[in-house]
Amino acid sequence: MSRRAPTLEDVAREAGVSRATVSRVVNGIRNVDPQIQELVRRAIERTGYAPNRAARSLVTRRTETVALVVSGAGDTSDAGQNAFAARVFADPFFGRVVGGIVGFLRPRSLHPVLMFAESAEAREEVLTYLRQGRADGALVVSTHADDPLPALLADARLPAVLFARPSRPVPLSYVDLAHRDGAHLAAEHLLARGCRRLGTISGPLDVAASQERLAGFRDTLARHGHPYVPVAEGGFTLDSGITAMADLLDRHPETDGVFAANDLMAQGACQVLRERGRRVPEDVAVVGFDDSSIAVTCRPPLTTVRQPVEEMAARMARLLDEHIDGVRTDPTAVVFEPELVVRASA
Amino acid sequence: MSRRAPTLEDVAREAGVSRATVSRVVNGIRNVDPQIQELVRRAIERTGYAPNRAARSLVTRRTETVALVVSGAGDTSDAGQNAFAARVFADPFFGRVVGGIVGFLRPRSLHPVLMFAESAEAREEVLTYLRQGRADGALVVSTHADDPLPALLADARLPAVLFARPSRPVPLSYVDLAHRDGAHLAAEHLLARGCRRLGTISGPLDVAASQERLAGFRDTLARHGHPYVPVAEGGFTLDSGITAMADLLDRHPETDGVFAANDLMAQGACQVLRERGRRVPEDVAVVGFDDSSIAVTCRPPLTTVRQPVEEMAARMARLLDEHIDGVRTDPTAVVFEPELVVRASA
DNA sequence: GTGAAAGCGCTAACAT
DNA sequence: ATGTTAGCGCTTTCAC
Numbered sequence: 001m002s003r004r005a006p007t008l009e010d011v012a013r014e015a016g017v018s019r020a021t022v023s024r025v026v027n028g029i030r031n032v033d034p035q036i037q038e039l040v041r042r043a044i045e046r047t048g049y050a051p052n053r054a055a056r057s058l059v060t061r062r063t064e065t066v067a068l069v070v071s072g073a074g075d076t077s078d079a080g081q082n083a084f085a086a087r088v089f090a091d092p093f094f095g096r097v098v099g100g101i102v103g104f105l106r107p108r109s110l111h112p113v114l115m116f117a118e119s120a121e122a123r124e125e126v127l128t129y130l131r132q133g134r135a136d137g138a139l140v141v142s143t144h145a146d147d148p149l150p151a152l153l154a155d156a157r158l159p160a161v162l163f164a165r166p167s168r169p170v171p172l173s174y175v176d177l178a179h180r181d182g183a184h185l186a187a188e189h190l191l192a193r194g195c196r197r198l199g200t201i202s203g204p205l206d207v208a209a210s211q212e213r214l215a216g217f218r219d220t221l222a223r224h225g226h227p228y229v230p231v232a233e234g235g236f237t238l239d240s241g242i243t244a245m246a247d248l249l250d251r252h253p254e255t256d257g258v259f260a261a262n263d264l265m266a267q268g269a270c271q272v273l274r275e276r277g278r279r280v281p282e283d284v285a286v287v288g289f290d291d292s293s294i295a296v297t298c299r300p301p302l303t304t305v306r307q308p309v310e311e312m313a314a315r316m317a318r319l320l321d322e323h324i325d326g327v328r329t330d331p332t333a334v335v336f337e338p339e340l341v342v343r344a345s346a
Numbered sequence: 347m348s349r350r351a352p353t354l355e356d357v358a359r360e361a362g363v364s365r366a367t368v369s370r371v372v373n374g375i376r377n378v379d380p381q382i383q384e385l386v387r388r389a390i391e392r393t394g395y396a397p398n399r400a401a402r403s404l405v406t407r408r409t410e411t412v413a414l415v416v417s418g419a420g421d422t423s424d425a426g427q428n429a430f431a432a433r434v435f436a437d438p439f440f441g442r443v444v445g446g447i448v449g450f451l452r453p454r455s456l457h458p459v460l461m462f463a464e465s466a467e468a469r470e471e472v473l474t475y476l477r478q479g480r481a482d483g484a485l486v487v488s489t490h491a492d493d494p495l496p497a498l499l500a501d502a503r504l505p506a507v508l509f510a511r512p513s514r515p516v517p518l519s520y521v522d523l524a525h526r527d528g529a530h531l532a533a534e535h536l537l538a539r540g541c542r543r544l545g546t547i548s549g550p551l552d553v554a555a556s557q558e559r560l561a562g563f564r565d566t567l568a569r570h571g572h573p574y575v576p577v578a579e580g581g582f583t584l585d586s587g588i589t590a591m592a593d594l595l596d597r598h599p600e601t602d603g604v605f606a607a608n609d610l611m612a613q614g615a616c617q618v619l620r621e622r623g624r625r626v627p628e629d630v631a632v633v634g635f636d637d638s639s640i641a642v643t644c645r646p647p648l649t650t651v652r653q654p655v656e657e658m659a660a661r662m663a664r665l666l667d668e669h670i671d672g673v674r675t676d677p678t679a680v681v682f683e684p685e686l687v688v689r690a691s692a
Numbered sequence: 693g694t695g696a697a698a699g700c701g702c703t704a705a706c707a708t
Numbered sequence: 709a710t711g712t713t714a715g716c717g718c719t720t721t722c723a724c
Binding site: 364370378379382401403404 | 695699
């Protein structure tokens with residue numbers, strides 16, 4: 001029933017030319033008589049030819065595929081992996097990353113293979129995948145700073161680009177945000193609107209970005225004469241934001257301004273504040289981080305530090321493409337500047 | 347610097363055997379002397395050999411890769427594509443789908459390539475991708491019922507499995523949920539707790555699942571003597587839930603129970619109700635659908651109709667695997683039963 | 693149980 | 709401008 005798929009040979013015969021000529025037409029190489037080009041094109045049409053990618057890859061040593069790996073640090077059992085995927089995508093942040101990456105890849109006919117690497121075994125699989133030449137390189141988004149994957153990739157000399165600077169230096173390109181500057185913007189804004197009893201819900205402190213956001217917030221406040229800043233550590237999830245805000249409020253009921261290290265936690269904070277009878281922003285002002293979709297849907301809409309995630313993700317993909325092409329050889333860091341988006345919450 | 351990657355030939359030479367023997371060992375084919383197996387294994391170790399997948403694919407005609415395509419019906423411009431990806435992942439539903447799929451694929455060394463098909467051009471790319479043999483089949487998750495992609499895939503006789511039954515019959519396997527039964531559960535629960543002024547926030551009515559949830563809700567109420575049910579159409583997004591609830595409340599201020607067609611909209615409904623001074627569930631009871639992560643984090647936690655998404659997604663992947671293997675040939679429908687999860691909102 | 697050899701479908705260097 | 713040809717690295721009969 002399912003007949004053999006037409007090959008270059010078939011098209012060549014049909015068009016009355018050689019394989020090479022058909023190949024040239026398919027790959028858009030010049031130096032082919034327009035007449036013949038048309039001839040070939042029609043033959044392709046008639047036969048319904050589609051070039052076999054495996055055969056092409058075998059000789060070009062390119063797959064036009066990149067691994068998009070979401071990487072954790074842990075050594076989670078395989079059972080937890082399922083949940084890992086779901087958890088990761090629960091943060092709108094990753095949707096934006098994917099959007100940005102796909103936006104760059106697709107016009108170039110590059111395709112992302114989704115991989116999760118939250119265990120040692122899974123990391124090994126990623127390496128094998130690349131060494132088998134199933135993908136030309138890797139885009140790595142780590143959920144923890146001490147993720148071992150980047151170093152493994154660098155050691156194997158496999159093309160890879162990271163989202164966020166790794167905690168220990170690794171000779172790989174990465175894109176990142178000036179987190180300190182973002183936290184600085186948040187602090188200045190809260191102070192400017194008159195808040196004097198500030199607290200912060202940090203991200204997980206084993207993540208470099210969290211540390212920097214916290215440090216930036218503290219530094220700015222210190223410079224304005226607030227040496228002590230109450231901190232509650234969260235996990236970038238909604239629940240953790242809720243817990244952290246409750247904790248903060250218990251310890252410092254007089255709090256009148258909060259900086260949350262991401263929007264999800266900021267939303268949690270708003271929920272708790274409302275439940276405890278505090279008006280946002282009248283009684284307590286809240287500033288988030290990311291400017292994700294929930295910043296707009298949150299009640300009240302969040303004043304937040306905008307991270308140009310899509311742009312960063314696209315840039316990451318571009319860097320990888322350049323490394324694969326050999327156009328770029330040295331590891332490069334690209335750091336983006338955040339900006340404050342003022343809405344209702346502060 | 348970057349030396350040629352070791353091939354089967356290199357390993358064979360190193361081990362002092364033939365290519366064929368090494369191949370047999372690599373592919374775990376019996377009838378190889380244990381002694382020699384060990385010999386070969388060591389040679390592989392020493393050389394750091396990794397089989398070239400393109401070469402293997404060329405002869406096996408398998409890539410061990412499947413396309414995971416998120417498909418819209420529209421003819422969105424390419425510009426909107428970026429946003430499409432982000433929007434899709436904003437619903438935790440897709441995270442669960444991905445989790446379920448990956449959970450099945452990974453233990454079998456199968457890998458998903460992420461594709462978005464929201465325009466005619468993008469759909470054509472998916473077809474081409476498969477016809478080039480870059481993936482062995484497709485897992486399709488449509489956002490609209492009148493998605494043209496399933497029919498295209500079926501016509502091209504490409505292996506594919508759908509999430510949700512397509513609006514017009516297509517000879518492809520699919521998994522689905524008994525949506526009517528789910529809505530029935532919701533209705534019965536609301537009635538049982540004493541609600542008498544019921545309304546519903548439906549999903550987009552061009553989606554079959556939305557229609558069925560609505561129909562199921564209506565039917566059950568009708569059977570209990572409530573022939574008329576106020577409906578506000580939403581779009582499965584938080585905003586649309588907010589808008590719809592506000593609308594419903596304007597038209598029927600006496601409403602004491604609401605069934606929302608997904609949790610995201612249920613959350614929006616809760617927000618609006620609280621803002622308008624209604625207590626949930628005391629004044630208005632709310633039932634959601636999906637039992638996604640937000641059902642737990644929502645204030646109050648949502649009573650909702652559980653859809654076993656991960657399980658469904660895994661089953662979808664399994665069906666595809668069977669079709670690819672040729673173990674299964676006829677299109678098969680697998681319909682899952684929902685169950686009610688009672689929390690605080692109703 | 694193991695080896696020899698024939699392709700899989702394509703690209704690219706070389707020849708014409 | 710077009711054709712000829714030699715591989716790319718692997719699996720898989722088919723002999724032995």
